[in-house]
Amino acid sequence: MAAPQPTEATTAAEFTTALRALRMWSGLTYRQLEGKTAAHQDRLPPSTIATTLGRATLPREHFVDTFTRACGLGDDEVLLWLKTRRDIAIRATDEDDEDEPAPALGAPVRSRAPRWRRAASLLAATFVGVVGTVAVDAVVDRSAPASPSASPVVGLTIRPVGSWARVHPARTPELCLTEGRADHRAGAVAVQGSCADAPLPYAFIEPLGADVVQIQWHHPRHGIRCLAVLLGGPDRDVLEPRHECADDDPAQRFRIEPAGPPGATDVRIRPVATDLCLGPRDRATSAGAEIVQTPCSATSDQVFLIEPTAPP
Structure with a gap:
């Protein structure tokens, strides 16, 4: 069965969901993934993997690189995951710039994200459980129970x-x-x-x-x-x-x-x-x-x- 692809992900929450599906496809536990990352001259503790996959925010590029290699992907596939992550990060930055009104002369720069964007982030998090399950279902055969x-x-x-x-x-x-x-x-x-x-x-x-x-x-x-x-x-x-x-x-x-x-x-x-x-x-x-x-x-x-x- 082919590995799940990240190309359909357009938001940070969807990208993290795809990473969870990849981990399920690999069949590896958090501890086994840690051992795989060590083999690639790096190390992701199980707690780091679980915490990162449990969030709806965009993981760091280093995590994506190390994690996808530990799951068994080759260079070309890893590059596809990194490119998708980069595209999502750039798109989110562009949207923030477009939605944030220019401050008045002398006014303090507003550091908080627009209210609609904060609400959208919460809504995306609410759907993580449902979307993640659908993605996992697509890569794990559930047609018959294990004996x-x-x-x-x-x-x-x-x-x-x-x-x-x-x-x-x-x-x-x-x-x-x-x-x-x-x-x-x-x-x-x-x-x-x-x-x-x-x-x-x-x-x-x-x-x-x-x-x-x-x-x-x-x-x-x-x-x-x-x-x-x-x-x-x-x-x-x-x-x-x-x-x-x-x-x-x-x-x-x-x-x-x-x-x-x-x-x-x-x-x-x-x-x-x-x-x-x-x-x-x-x-x-x-x-x-x-x-x-x-x-x-x-x-x-x-x-x-x-x-x-x-x-x-």
């Missing part, structure tokens, strides 16, 4: 390049692992919430090894974040979404293991850093309850269902 025997996660139809999914507590399948707030901290945490009322963020399960995955949250405004278990401090044991995704961070790696008879889709999710088990705080069944790590037991509150879904 469990070929899956990097035993018993689940998770593709080697990752799959969109919903993660449900098995006791309350109407709830999903999603973003929420907790009284004891200002930032976002992972909670169990109504699947119908909380469609965002979209969950993406990326295999990192045999039965080990990274749980990513894709959001049209917040970009790509990765769930990590907190290992210390007052919020110890809760899950938080981090913009700094790192395949080699044990706190962001989760082991998936069967929790039922052979062939069942029930699983336990265990942070690699501690080998404990995830479950709702105080074994709660209500929406809004935090998902935390606790000692593993035979109780049903630590059992989850991972349901592959169509692209959002």
Whole structure:
């Protein structure tokens, strides 16, 4: 299958979407891409790659050059990506110059972008999740689910390049692992919430090894974040979404293991850093309850269902 092309991209958001599609086409994890960039006498840490691909702004030329080569493109293809990026940058500069009125004599120079342009940037970011999924769909064959025997996660139809999914507590399948707030901290945490009322963020399960995955949250405004278990401090044991995704961070790696008879889709999710088990705080069944790590037991509150879904 041919690599995705950037030629249809006319905005920074569309260009970044095309880069995400290229990364999915390559089939490489962030960690593997880092190794490829090192082979080209350079280095892009996984956190840099994830952060850059999660934005709707135009990446630096150096990033585009290094990243596209790491994905396996040759010189001519890399030059096409660089040319497209340059054209978008020039076009954006020209539009800014045309839209900005000349200041009156003696008036301070206005440094902020026009209001319509700031609004357009926000609108473009809102569409990143949808457009990115369409682009990824164009380069990844989703016509048939992967067989469990070929899956990097035993018993689940998770593709080697990752799959969109919903993660449900098995006791309350109407709830999903999603973003929420907790009284004891200002930032976002992972909670169990109504699947119908909380469609965002979209969950993406990326295999990192045999039965080990990274749980990513894709959001049209917040970009790509990765769930990590907190290992210390007052919020110890809760899950938080981090913009700094790192395949080699044990706190962001989760082991998936069967929790039922052979062939069942029930699983336990265990942070690699501690080998404990995830479950709702105080074994709660209500929406809004935090998902935390606790000692593993035979109780049903630590059992989850991972349901592959169509692209959002």
